[in-house]
Amino acid sequence: MTLDPSLVLKALVALGAVVLLAFAALRALRAVAPGAAKPGARRRxxxxxxxxxxxxxxxxxxxxxxxxxxxxxxxxxxxxxxxxxxxxxxxxxx
CATH class of the missing domain: 2.60.40 (Immunoglobulin-like)
Structure with a gap:
């Protein structure tokens, strides 16, 4: 059984897209999380x-x-x- 190179490439591209979406979601959650320090803000x-x-x-x-x-x-x-x-x-x- 041989793997089709185009199928492997599609799987890698899909995996990369999922990782990028997860990273973007984490950054968005950190930006709107309660108590998140804004860059340059002084902690009180x-x-x-x-x-x-x-x-x-x-x-x-x-x-x-x-x-x-x-x-x-x-x-x-x-x-x-x-x-x-x-x-x-x-x-x-x-």
């Missing part, structure tokens, strides 16, 4: 540090617009403990 929210307290609870230091917020997560619910003073530098003893 970041998790700065996480400190596990026990198997369920954690302290999370979140930075939003240049300010730090301390959160207690886990347990019965998530609790914002408060915004840290803007003049407090990391490592300062309060």
């Amino acid at each position: 929210l970041s998790v700065h540090e996480v400190l596990p307290l026990d198997p369920k609870r954690r302290l999370v230091l979140v930075r939003c617009d240049g300010r730090d917020l301390l959160l207690l997560t886990g347990g019965a619910g998530d609790v914002p403990l408060g915004w840290l003073p803007a003049d407090a530098a990391p490592g300062d003893a309060a």
Whole structure:
């Protein structure tokens, strides 16, 4: 049994077309996905540090617009403990 060269060529072209369509679909999904960062956009929210307290609870230091917020997560619910003073530098003893 021999393979027809034109059939092999058609199969390769079809495979290439499917791969290109899949790639284009992934790029389109990334562009419209919620939370997708736009090129050149400054990120406003970041998790700065996480400190596990026990198997369920954690302290999370979140930075939003240049300010730090301390959160207690886990347990019965998530609790914002408060915004840290803007003049407090990391490592300062309060």
